[in-house]
Amino acid sequence: MRDRPLVAWFAVGCAGIAILPWYALADSIFSSGWLVRGFTGENAPLWWQAWAHGRAWLWPVAALLVACIAWPPRAGGSRRRQANALIVFAAAGFVFTLGQGFAIGPRGWSVDAAAAWFGPITTGQPGMGTGAAMALASFAMLFSLGLARRGAFKGDGFVAGSVVSVTLAVALFTFFPVVRILASAFEDTAGAWSAGAFAQRAFTGKIWGLGCLGGGTRCGVAWNTLALALACATACTALGLAFALIVTRSAFRYKRALRVLSVLPIITPPFVIGLGLILLFGRSGLVNQFLELAFGVVPTRWIYGFQGVLLAQVFAFTPIAFLVLIGVVEGVSPTMEEAAQTLRADRWATFTTVSLPLMRPGLANAFLISFIESIADFGNPIVLGGNFGVLSTEVFFSVVGAQLDQGRAATLGLILLGFALAAFFLQRRALGRRVYTALSGKGDAGLPTPLPDAARRACYAVALPWAALTIVIYAMALAGGFVETWGRDYTPTLRHYVKAFGVEWGAHGLLWTGAAWNSFWTTVRLSAIAAPLTAALGILAAWLITRQRFVGRSAFEFGTMLSFAIPGTVIGVSYILAFNVPPLEITGTAIILVVCNVFRNMPVGVRAGMASMSQIDASLDEASGTLGARGWTTLRTILLPLLRPAIVAALVYSFVRAMTTLSAVIFLVSAEYEWATTYIINRVVNGDYGVAIAYSSVLIVLMVVVIALIGWLVGERRLGRRGAAAPGRGVGQLGGSAA
Amino acid sequence: MAAATIEFDGVVKRYGDVVAVRETAFRVEAGTLTTLLGPSGCGKTTILRLIAGLELPSAGRIRIGGEDVTERSAAERDVSMVFQSYALFPHMTVLENVRYGLTVGRRRTPDADARAREAMGTVGLTGYDERLPSELSGGQQQRVAVARALVLEPAVLLFDEPLSNLDARLRRQMREEIRELQQRLALTVVYVTHDQAEAMAVSDRIIVMNRAVVAQEGTPRELYERPRDAFVAGFMGDANRVRGTLARRDEEIGEVRIGGATLAVPHRGLPDGEVDLAIRPEAIAIGAKDGAPIAGQVKKAAYLGGIVEYTIATGVGDLFAVSLDVARPHAVGAAVGVRIAPQGVVVVPPDAPR
CATH class of the missing domain: 1.10.3720.10 (MetI-like)
Structure with missing residues (x-):
């Protein structure tokens, strides 16, 4: 029975390797183009890439995934040794998968030793796609399950998986960009490391x-x-x-x-x-x-x-x-x-x-x-x-x-x-x-x-x-x-409103003729995607911080809160630097906008969650534990229902913040995915105040409606008393940066 | 400053429609320790705050040392208070806390530090000058609060449930210290508590409060032995409430029949006939069944080390009794005889209609 999560995550990894496109596609994975275009070419999964396109360095990924579940070869052997093997192979798989991505630059191998093993190449490889993401997730989860089997996190696989995945996510989307910006500051124009270049740029009269x-x-x-x-x-x-x-x-x-x-x-x-x-x-x-x-x-x-x-x-x-x-x-x-x-x-x-x-x-x-x-x-x-x-x-x-x-x-x-x-x-x-x-x-x-x-x-x-x-x-x-x-x-006049939000009946039905509709719907849609992710991640992290004991917990807390201290413009620049080239090439997509908002606003969810959880007696968890519930069951059946106001607060707050954010997204928008605020700022810069003001007014009214609507849905008393206090407390203790 | 009397004259305190203190009059003599005793919500803390000047009465006059202080603010009254939570200023050291009253307001004292140290010596805190309140134990915090109030040599010193945050052993020690201090310095002290034993241990006089009025006022002995009504009888220690019949014998003593027992107790001016009686648990003796005026059966027995607590089912109702005879306990279910000592029996006037 306890092997079910193991098998499930192994299956995810297999799907990532065997079926889904290993590399990032030109269009979205959710459009069905890659299905129609078939299995070969750029849509190919890992094994085809390795076999038919000569990308031999991809084979070890598959080998390590299989080893995770197949080692030790003979049944028997102590549980502990099985767990150790799982940890080692899963970690190796994760590191290797990421490593091969970073080891190949736009002009071939950037690590010379690799060329000796896998043969020289002269071009880069595309950014990682859905298949690679699933393989990485699979390795991370198998690693967590290994840890839990060894007795870490009280043997609770869900806790282990949560800690590992939140840590990896924060590392990838908060620490990695900061490290990239640090590196870029010390690179000269040729790309070499140079303290002089930094000094030259940092200590000028202009600054x-x-x-x-x-x-x-x-x-x-x-x-x-x-x-x-x-x-x-x-x-x-x-x-x-x-x-x-x-x-x-x-x-x-x-x-x-x-x-x-x-x-x-x-x-x-x-x-x-x-x-x-x-x-x-x-x-x-x-x-x-x-x-x-x-x-x-x-x-x-x-x-x-x-x-x-x-x-x-x-x-x-x-x-x-x-x-x-x-x-x-x-x-x-x-x-x-x-x-x-x-x-x-x-x-x-x-x-x-x-x-x-x-x-x-x-x-x-x-x-x-x-x-x-x-x-x-x-x-x-x-x-x-x-x-x-x-x-x-x-x-x-x-x-x-x-x-x-x-x-x-x-x-x-x-x-x-x-x-x-x-x-x-x-x-x-x-x-x-x-x-x-x-x-x-x-x-x-x-x-x-x-x-x-x-x-x-x-x-x-x-x-x-x-x-x-x-x-x-x-x-x-x-x-x-x-x-x-x-x-x-x-x-x-209503001219500005018509210009921005005009709607006409055309030959084919409703026509969104207003100039603002594109950016408006993009913003609403992506904010609506980001908000639940933000709330879920925030509450999960809060639960781990307040209710679980594990090594590095305070570092974990620091990591989840760090992004709040980073000014939006810095996040914007660092995301461009970090995610503009393979293996993580997501600039210009909707993903980067969602991710950026999720990780900027997550600390609010964490704060709101921690504040509410500290009001819920830990003996409830313990009681649930003594009655046989494990981590996930306790979280789902005991805490989440009690945390409803905090969850709603986190949802509302992250949605509203995403809608009104400017400083980070202004670096990340593209022609296809434009944000409402960046659209407005462009109008302002062009001196077109009328449309800018009309658009801003619509946003403010929309925010008020959303807050009121959710307040009404959840029941006024709850949101009024606790929910309203929670984001406030979050702002108070963290210092939000609305810009 | 000499200790002063406190007089309440028709004092009323209302919060909107809620009456916290109904028309109240009493007098606290100079140099005595008077306790305000009552269940929570009875108005005793409000009276204390009225004395301090933290609340102003809705009607009536308050005099301290014969002087009308009704309209004066707390800062203008010669009254100090020890708060239940101690209310030590967390951003000040112990010394700064204690000398605070000497350094603010109009009457700045030149030798504030010396006097503060003297007060700290009085409560046994010499050498703690630079500590922060958070670095002290509960008992020490309590002493700082007392020293801070004492240093002003107030005409009246108020204590608001000062022992409620201490553990049982420390509580006994601190209450003895407070009593000792009060007698040594001949202070006028008003002390609020809901603990009847604490009140009896420290007080010269006790004012029992119930539902925003004074239920009875007197010495601890008067209240225990001659409670004016059932509430006071019940609040001043455990008491069995039973019905009996009273027949007057002379000006003072009456004959009370409880079941088969006949006792001679003061009739307190009540008419003959059915009366309420309060019987103290220690007045009930449990013995052999034969020859006892009241027959009963042991319903519950609890061994508490020095004493045994019994509940006895009898013809006049369940009686709660305390026995010092721990060597020969009565088993649950045993048939026993009950005798009642007249010293522990009081006829209780019916509760005054409100």
């Missing part, structure tokens, strides 16, 4: 120059990025605190409305704030037009540059700081404040000596999250930056511009990654060291102390105008789609 301090030319982009991030983080933290204090510690009447503001950045494509600012403060924006009309002030382009980007980022990321701080402010135990009061501290002294210091770790957290958001932001700098360059936009222009310098892009990406990781680790330390806001049970029956009057007035003075401005900007961004040309002709 680290300090010209602006001397009143001269511009500063380097690294300094620009840092200065922007520090200013943005300071402002966001201060504003976020003001909002959080108003909501929790004052009698302010519209608290709910303020909370709604905190959802906005999640459902908003990253450049919408920038667009709104342009419509308000740009050269032909409302404010400038009014000033010109009333006082004859000549309109300027002051919004473009540092101040404009900063303004947009503070609008965009204050809600995130607010979300972090509200939990912290609520978590400050009222009993602490009451204790201070019984010790003769008046309200102001209580606030400054007890409440604020207790919030300090939370403030640090909010600051660092805003910092990370700012340096990772791509949408606002590209819309409002003008001549003010930051690392994320420079990375982009190095790849897509006339420069086309991948080495430079990699180097810039590396610097950006360095900043992000440094901030990420600082944040985790700030969180880890002293957290004062733990909820203790019964003793905390006290009432939160109202704010001292001075502090309350300061909060109102800062936060309320800001909230009003936020609403105005969103209103502006939505209204802009309904007029002819903003700034010149305010005639109401």
Whole structure:
């Protein structure tokens, strides 16, 4: 009975070797072209490739797969020896399959010894296809089953398989690209390893120059990025605190409305704030037009540059700081404040000596999250930056511009990654060291102390105008789609919507004539594919982290969370570098877009899952175990039903994030697979604001509908209480990068 | 600061429609330890918070040391409090915690550190200055909380279930220390607990609360021996509730018949006829069947080391009894005779209508 998984995975491997095309096809595996075209040629499976096309180095793959199940040759022998053999052959098979792929470059063998064994070749081989993927999966699973048979993971094959496959997936789609970007940064133009090339690219005046301090030319982009991030983080933290204090510690009447503001950045494509600012403060924006009309002030382009980007980022990321701080402010135990009061501290002294210091770790957290958001932001700098360059936009222009310098892009990406990781680790330390806001049970029956009057007035003075401005900007961004040309002709029109989303009845039925439909459906479809994968992977990883004990668990946790710290532009560049050539050639396909979204958003699923699982008593698992259920059964029958709110939250969040992402996918889109956000940004760059705004509005409305619909489907109370909190917590602890 | 009296005069506390404290009046004498005792939700913690100034009453006056403090905030009252959760500031060291009250507000004290160390000495924490609260054991945290409150030399010191987070052995030790400290420094202490034994061990006076009102106030002995109603009788230690008939003999003593037993107990002014009786378990003696006024049968027996607990089925109902005679236990099912000592029997006035 226990051999059933073994046989099943062996069968998968056999199918991968014997039937399915070994190499990647020009068209999708889901189109039936390869079936019709038959077995030979480029569609051939492994054995045909090896036999008829002289690719002898493929034979060992088949041999190792057979050995996995056929060794030791005679029945008998201890179970342990069988398991050892399985581990060895499966591992060898996996390594060899990957190895032969990487050993062959575009001009033949890149490892000389291989040429001696398998004979010289002069061309490369295509990228791995479905067959190869299945063979690799089969080897990985057979390896896991071997481990389980040796007693690892308490002998649970499902746990072993999950750990191995999540580890491999993270290694392939997070670590491997990062390693590739590292390597590219150190390669000179000829492709050889050279520290000098890196130094030359990394330490130039364009990156680290300090010209602006001397009143001269511009500063380097690294300094620009840092200065922007520090200013943005300071402002966001201060504003976020003001909002959080108003909501929790004052009698302010519209608290709910303020909370709604905190959802906005999640459902908003990253450049919408920038667009709104342009419509308000740009050269032909409302404010400038009014000033010109009333006082004859000549309109300027002051919004473009540092101040404009900063303004947009503070609008965009204050809600995130607010979300972090509200939990912290609520978590400050009222009993602490009451204790201070019984010790003769008046309200102001209580606030400054007890409440604020207790919030300090939370403030640090909010600051660092805003910092990370700012340096990772791509949408606002590209819309409002003008001549003010930051690392994320420079990375982009190095790849897509006339420069086309991948080495430079990699180097810039590396610097950006360095900043992000440094901030990420600082944040985790700030969180880890002293957290004062733990909820203790019964003793905390006290009432939160109202704010001292001075502090309350300061909060109102800062936060309320800001909230009003936020609403105005969103209103502006939505209204802009309904007029002819903003700034010149305010005639109401639906022209932009028709242009983007026009539908006609043609001779053959419905015609999607709008220009936006292609990118729209691609985005919806691929996001819908990515969301369940993200949620499943995230929940699975969370389950392994919280409920299983295995060697390297903390490294495993780190690996699953790492991608959240990597700015989107860096991911984009690294994916191009890693997946543009065989054996893993998936750029330009839909796969890479799905994969990119899955691995960028997975940490949210992990966080949501971990948070919920820590609320489910481990004794439930143990009870299930003592009743005879193994890992998979326990997960399926006990935990998953209890985790429904977390699963829904992860689903919604990953779908919405995928729909509104920009910074990573902008590197990965192709003519066939265009993303909604990249389509919009192209319209913006061309000055076609009308369509861009109309499209953005449709996206926002769609996001709201999706969230509401799922909330309704799942039952409002659940999503409202726990589900809504879960993504928030994820954002709070991780620092999402909406860009 | 000298210890002060506390007076509640018609104090009411409402939260919306919910009445947490009904019209309440009592007086706590200076230099005494008074316990607020009652089941959870009875309003005892609310009264404590009203004394501290953490809540303000909906009606009525509160006086401390003869001075009306009804409208004053916590910071303006000469009252300190030891919280159930201790509420030690986690971002401050022990010394910083203890001297906190001396360094904030208007009355900054120049020798704050010296006085803080003195208070720490009082509770036996010398040398723990630089520790963080998280590095202390539960008992030590408790002492820091006490020292922090003591250092201000408050007119009134409040304890909100201070022992509930400690284990049983430490609880006995800490309650003795609190009592000893209170007597040594002649403090006015108000102490909240739901543990009747704890209350009897430390208190000069006990105020028993039930459903937002004072059920009875008095010394521990008064409450145990002359409970005003069934609730107090039941809350102040175990009591068997049985029905009996009362016949007055003179101004003070009446004759009570329970089954076949006739006992002389104070009639407490109740009219003749059917009455409620509370019988303490230790007043019930179990012996040979012959000649005993009440016949019974052992229903349950639990050996607890020093004592044996019995449940006896009798004609007047099941009786819960405690016997020190562990050497000759009665087996379950055995027919026994029950005698009742009059010292452990109280006639209970019916619960006052509410």
